[in-house]
Amino acid sequence: GAPSPDSAAAADIFEQLCAASTFKSVLYHYRQLCDVLRLKPTNIRSFYPKLKSKLRSWKAQALWSKFDKRASHKCYNHGKACSNNKVLIIGAGPCGLRSAIECQLLGAKVVVVEKRDRLSRNNVLHLWPFVISDLKQLGAKKFYGKFCAGAIDHISIRQLQCILLKVALLLGVEVFESVTFEELVEPPADQEEKIGWRARLSPPDHPANQYEFDVLFGADGKRNTLHGFKRKEFRGKLAIAITANFINKRTEAEARVQEISGVAFIFNQKFFKELYAATGIDLENIVYYKDETHYFVMTAKKHSLIDKGVIINDLADTQQLLHSSNVNRSALLDYAREAADFSTNYQLPHLDFAVNHYGKPDVAMFDFTSMFAAENASRMVERKGHKLLAGLVGDTLLEPFWPTGSGCARGFLSCFDAAWMVRSLCSGKMTPLEVLAERESIYRLLAQTTPENLSKDHLSYTLDPASRYPTINVRAVLPFQVRTLFDTDDPSHLEEVTNPHLVNSDDLPKKRKRRDSFIHPDTLLVWCKKQVALYDSIHVDNMTTSFKDGRALCAIIHRYRPDLIDFEALRPEDVAQNNQLAYDILERDFGIPPVMTGAEMAECEVPDKLSMISYLSQIYDVFRGEIP
Ligand code: FAD
Known part of the structure; x- marks a missing residue:
């Protein structure tokens, strides 16, 4: 029969949603779509089938078949694996969104809070082959036709977030913009109403303040707002990275300019010597990707930044050294432009800066001298009979060094591993300590992963760590070693679950x-x-x-x-x-x-x-x- 006016309107809105390219417009069209179809975002089993039955365009069907294929992985148990769980995710960066998608596929109810109101990062992420394959399987090309076409292996952070946001929303994830996570709120003393874990968010009157959850993921990037996770610092030699984005006008002349992929150039000492001789710019490496912008990331030697007037005073403390009061901003712009110009053989016809979040030329200088990693990837807290499983994913778990492009790939692996942890907990077959021990065993591998030592069969990747890490030992850490990661107010419970005889009887030698x-x-x-x-x-x-x-x-x-x-x-x-x-x-x-x-x-x-x-x-x- 003829489509009802509602479904015609829905089809239209769906098209606009697919094409939307800002945080605001994606959310706007999505909410419109839900209104027209009288749907409320919730777990996948009640949301997605309805959405699917109402949107039948060719494009929609092509997407559903991708989603269905992913959702059919055994580990999700038809969206029932974690259907009793409620998840809160802090941050709608690539990793917050990627883990939201996985928790949603497991059948949990998932809410993401994001403090920003815009996705504004031009910077470009290098994608390992498995990430490209993963995103294609999620229908990335349906939202962004140019996604990793040909030999392209990178994407702007903004575009990546946009793709993942759409996938998450269409599967039923609830995303709130301009909402900041402040702190975790314990279940109240009076348990008559059995109220569990909540979050204090700002603004304080936002309805998500009432949301009760039993799984919490910190995906808030480098800064890390979630308590209870100790961080260790790796101090290396002084490393100052500069990123710069220039407008890509997509002219033929621009199209001809060669990209500089990270690895190739690190070994090209001749190039760096010539650069130094010609410009006084001394770099350790430089990467150039032609994406929505012309994106450059380089590691600069301090002396040349001082010589070129970018850094005003040579200070011992790196934070003070790179503090805005000690940086000559216009010299920095010149430095970045000159490096970009020389390294592309002066072939980019116009090096006009793209603008950043603040409407200023998009050039930034970052300190990678000390990098942080969380000591543990997971913990569990129990108060008044309510257990909360908490985990970190992405940059807050393991900070990446951008010039080598490891960030997003390890970030995605951590998303899968964290979702696997939630699944392990819901399986009912493992004690909390066993779940935490398994998660920590897997985390031990993360910092060593490379595209080479991961399984090559990308199409077979699932949440199961064995499908991705060929040498995984999920019992490298034993439950009794993670006792400190389980914080409970119930002493009897502590005895019960922290006594190695009771929980580890399978793991430990019988004697x-x-x-x-x-x-x-x-x-x-x-x-x-x-x-x-x-x-x-x-x-x-x-x-x-x-x-x-x-x-x-x-x-x-x-x-x-x-x-x-x-x-x-x-x-x-x-x-x-x-x-x-x-x-x-x-x-x-x-x-x-x-x-x-x-x-x-x-x-x-x-x-x-x-x-x-x-x-x-x-x-x-x-x-x-x-x-x-
Ligand atoms: P992020 O992408 O940092 O996302 C975290 C999200 O959490 C953000 O959207 C943030 O607004 C939100 N958030 C933080 N605190 C709260 C809170 N309390 N409540 C609610 N939301 C919160 N990597 C590269 O390889 N190359 C680059 O050039 C590069 N440039 C970068 C530039 C910037 C400014 C930043 C921040 C990161 C950059 N990265 C770069 C790192 C890269 O973006 C990450 O590795 C990748 O995005 C995966 O990170 P993530 O999702 O864990 O965290």
């Missing part, structure tokens, strides 16, 4: 169940001697003074986990330090609480024998039966 059995001190001493036998400088003759300088304890740890201790670097005179190191590792990685501090050990002449026996018994319990 460890005899943990409380009495270990004869003689047996213990023999065991300790055996552990250090291969360490020439260590001799254990007793349970007290032999352990005084801390190196014997360190040797035992080192025997099983050489990755945790640099044994060769230990000096016998650093008594407090050596002991503290061992205590910290034993507590953090093996859940053995210390009986004293390193300084206390250094002060006492002879350590207390009973305390030592008790402490060493626990160490014995952890390691016996393990293969060194």
